[in-house]
Amino acid sequence: MEKVRKRKKNKKRFTPLKILFLLAVVLLTGIGGFIGYTYYQVDQTVKQIQGPVKNTGDRIVEKQKPVSILLLGVDKRQGERGRSDTIMVMTLNPTRSESRLISIPRDTKVDIVGQGTNDKINHAYSFGGPDMAIKTVEKFLDIPINYYAEINMEGFTSLVDAVGGVTVNNDLDFQVENVHFPIGQVNLDGASALKFTRMRYEDPRGDFGRQMRQREVIGQVVSKLSTDVSLSKFNAIMDVVGKNAQTNVSFEPMRTLAFDYMDAFRNQKNLKLEGTGGKEADGIYYWHPTEDSLNDTKVALRYSLDLE
Template sequence: MTRKGTSKRRKWLKIIGIISVLLIVALGGYAYLVYKSLNEAVDTMHQPIDREKSDKRVEQITLEEREPFSVLMLGVDEREGDKGRSDTMIVLTVNPNTQSIKMLSIPRDTRTEIVGHGTEDKINHAYAFGNEEMSMATVENFLDIPLDYYIKVNMEGFKDIVDAVGGINVNNKMAFSQSGKQFEEGNIELDGDAALAYIRMRKQDPNGDFGRQERQRQIIQGVIRKGISFNSLTNFDDIFDALGRNVRTNMTFAEMRDIQKNYRDAAGTIDQLQISGSGEYIGSIWYLIVPEEEKVRVQNELKEHLELEVTEAPA
């Protein structure tokens, strides 16, 4: 090779080297911005609760060892001067060994013991009586499983989260209109405003509140799947900002990091569960009464998913 050729080669190597360094710096800066934004959002979201360790779990779970865990998701309509009620109560069990999530909606009118209040009432009243702590204790008692975490979402602001991930796709089972929006049957794209209207429709649905619960699970499933996709990283600032304004949880930043690292594959399969019962008036109030055998059926499905000992069905 001539001196001239060698000189050109060295020149290009220097240029490639400089470009490589710039790319590394740029990626490092981007990673830092993502980390900083996430940290700030988590600081705002983090809301510890005054609650003793669940008596449903003998030992605390270890996320580093990929043990199954559970989450109570509360959807609360919070308005100024009113802390609201948890009209949406969804239990998620996450098992990385089976690479799956089970999602159970609990009907808000379900009659059960309100743990810590000394009454039997609609299960969603637990939040009004005693915030996240009483909600967790009441749902634990009803389902006979430990609840490791809670996530509270302000449903008024949930549309911001849907918009932040770039909208979602759902499979709508029936055509209907709600809040001035028309929803066709089949696969449809939803932005934040449409998603909020989609989950609030109930009166036109022949399945009533059960139909609304299924739509709520569809929206959450869509956000989970869109949120973990690579493309959503380009919107990280909007996503973290929306989460910081509308979500509260007892998860720490370290726990979120462990879940993202060790449980990511679990989102591959999301099974939607349903618990059924019959309506009954007690006094002048309508409740959903869940038979004991139905309750045990659902309890055992969740226990198996959490790799806990199941309960014998009632005779």
């Protein structure tokens, strides 16, 4: 049986579609507006952002079987490969028309596969790119990863600006670099959205609060993409995606995911790892999930992928 903790439903659910907006949503909004032209544009953009990691999902998607996707928000500084400060895993089961989504705290201490070290999970990307990140997440959650998609968080700024900014509902009063974010509705441009989503030290929820703000901003971006698309805006979005995203999902399976897996996208359950964190002997902060919570998460994901 699937073991998933019951939680209060948020008024505004965060669906997997909102994280995959650089892929399937852009495709969908484009098809709705400028059919022939956008097919060409999306196809060219998807070719441009193809990553080096081999995918194991095309045949699975063709047969409409359960599939898993690793979603990464990468913070790239000049001269560095970057770290995956946002790490999410999505599973999609088209037969049962359901999906699962789990966010992995960036400070989670795990075995870094291929590096031979016990370190923060977001360092896997820094050590070995998406390939090492995928293998590390696979071991941590005991599931195969078929696809991955990543966005450079600096490109996130350009995406928000490309849709004309967003309005979010903020539940915590805080200030970052002289920018005040009061409780209630807040209008954000790209630069302020990046500050809004990066803050975590002043939030009593830590990384989980940061994840909530990221989801809120992404949700508002998707809402704008779905309701207000012009040719110039579509071109601007394609330009941002081409410069800042990377994936191993090619055009045809992306189109299949966008259409044949739509019911699974919509019927989504958020999973949450419970645990504690603190500074250890090396003076560095690490986070550890409880054994029961990690086991329940593994069971839920494996069930979603028909592995249980």
